[in-house]
Amino acid sequence: MMSKVFPNFLPVLLSAFIFTLTNPFVSWCAEPVSITAQVDISQPTLGDIVTYSITVTHDPDIVLHMPEYVIPEGLEKVEHGRGNPKKINKQTTQEFWLKLRVDKIGPVILPSIPVVFDAPDTNKQIVRGKIMSSEVSFEVQSLLQLEENASDIKDIKPIASIKAPWTHYIWKALAVLCLVALGYWLWKKWRNKSTPKTKPDFVLTAEEKAMKELSELQSREWMKLGRISDHFFELSEIFRRYLENRYDFPAQEWTTEEITTHFKNFSGLNETQKLQTRTLLVEIDKVKFAKAKAHDDPIDSVIRFIKEASPVLVLPDQTTPTQVSPVTESPGRS
Numbered sequence: 001m002m003s004k005v006f007p008n009f010l011p012v013l014l015s016a017f018i019f020t021l022t023n024p025f026v027s028w029c030a031e032p033v034s035i036t037a038q039v040d041i042s043q044p045t046l047g048d049i050v051t052y053s054i055t056v057t058h059d060p061d062i063v064l065h066m067p068e069y070v071i072p073e074g075l076e077k078v079e080h081g082r083g084n085p086k087k088i089n090k091q092t093t094q095e096f097w098l099k100l101r102v103d104k105i106g107p108v109i110l111p112s113i114p115v116v117f118d119a120p121d122t123n124k125q126i127v128r129g130k131i132m133s134s135e136v137s138f139e140v141q142s143l144l145q146l147e148e149n150a151s152d153i154k155d156i157k158p159i160a161s162i163k164a165p166w167t168h169y170i171w172k173a174l175a176v177l178c179l180v181a182l183g184y185w186l187w188k189k190w191r192n193k194s195t196p197k198t199k200p201d202f203v204l205t206a207e208e209k210a211m212k213e214l215s216e217l218q219s220r221e222w223m224k225l226g227r228i229s230d231h232f233f234e235l236s237e238i239f240r241r242y243l244e245n246r247y248d249f250p251a252q253e254w255t256t257e258e259i260t261t262h263f264k265n266f267s268g269l270n271e272t273q274k275l276q277t278r279t280l281l282v283e284i285d286k287v288k289f290a291k292a293k294a295h296d297d298p299i300d301s302v303i304r305f306i307k308e309a310s311p312v313l314v315l316p317d318q319t320t321p322t323q324v325s326p327v328t329e330s331p332g333r334s
Contacts, residue, residue, distance in 0.1 A: 033058040035115060037133040044102050045141050049078060054096045054133050056115055057088070064094050065116040067133075072111070074104025074140070102140050110136040206245035207310050213238045214303055223297055231297070232287040239280065239302050246309070256281040269309065276305050 033056065040051045056064055071077055083095040096115075102108075113133045121127050204212070217238065222231035243251040243259070247268055251259055259281060263274045283298050 032119065033062055033117060033129075033131055035131050035133050037110070037113070037136050039110070039136055039138055042138050043141050044138065045143055046102055046105060048102050050075075050100045050102060050138070052098045052100060052110055052136065054113060054115065055093060056096070056117075056131070057091050057093045058117065059119075060087075060090070060092055061120055062092075063118045065118075067096055067113050067115045069098050069113060070111050071100065072108060074102070074106070074108055075100040076103055077101075105140050105142050107137060107139045206242055207306055209245065210238055210242035210306055211303070213241075214299060218299065228287065232284055235299055235302065236281075236284045236288055239284070242306060243277070256285055273305070273309055276301070280305065 035057075036055045038053060040053070041048060044050050052069075054067060058064065066082065069077075069080065078099040078101050080096075080098040083097065086093045112135050114130050115133065116128060116130050118126050118128055214235075217231070217234055220231075222228070222234075237252070240251040243249075247266070249262060254262070256278070260274075260278045263269060263277060266274070269277070280298055280301055287293075
């Protein structure tokens with residue numbers, strides 16, 4: 001009887017079931033939060049970038065937190081982030097992704113990652129929960145294994161020991177030394193050229209040296225500049241140095257009284273010259289030590305004394321002695 005009333009009941013029931021499954025407006029009872037994990041490359045090679053993604057589907061009132069990744073050995077973190085949430089069947093789908101660089105050959109296991117979330121309980125109080133992703137494994141392939149014919153690829157040879165090129169280093173060092181020696185020689189040559197050559201003092205006679213020093217003293221014109229004390233000090237040194245060089249006694253170290261005593265029994269000077277020597281020394285000492293006022297400059301008297309005391313030579317073709325006078329320089333020349 002039923003078969004007559006509903007002759008096509010079974011096909012109708014089957015159609016209704018299929019419609020219910022495929023109709024997006026029909027909501028089935030789903031879990032409040034679920035999670036999946038995967039990688040985009042199942043057999044990567046060295047240097048590849050693998051994207052590890054975690055997809056969480058949850059109710060709209062659940063708030064997810066960024067997961068804390070655990071990176072195993074052989075992988076290097078490149079960057080991470082999260083995608084835009086999508087709404088599917090009154091739930092929200094959120095994707096978290098992590099890019100990893102492969103640095104090691106062999107199997108790799110990404111451990112289970114916890115994802116923390118906040119959700120309301122039955123009393124509308126926010127509680128914290130956690131859901132774990134599943135482990136994801138993949139195997140890193142070697143590039144040699146992927147090549148069909150790798151017989152021409154050979155293993156790396158050990159480090160070869162190379163002797164140091166000591167001969168090369170020695171020639172370089174000699175070249176540097178030659179350059180240094182050449183530079184020093186050129187510098188010495190330039191220095192000798194730039195240094196004016198003067199007539200050495202040891203070839204001058206006592207008279208010539210004294211006259212040269214007196215000429216230089218006159219050119220300074222210290223008396224006109226008011227440097228009277230300096231002038232008399234320098235004049236005293238020149239005169240005493242002349243007496244020391246000319247008559248061979250330490251006149252620069254002796255006092256005027258000691259020089260006068262020495263000249264009493266000295267045969268190299270006549271009595272007039274001895275008196276002139278004592279007069280000049282005393283006159284110079286008065287200004288030099290006693291700060292007396294200088295009325296005249298005794299430098300002309302010193303010059304006259306040196307000229308008169310110059311040695312006398314007798315030439316072979318002459319019967320009369322000839323006095324040798326030193327060559328004097330003009331006051332303006334040094």
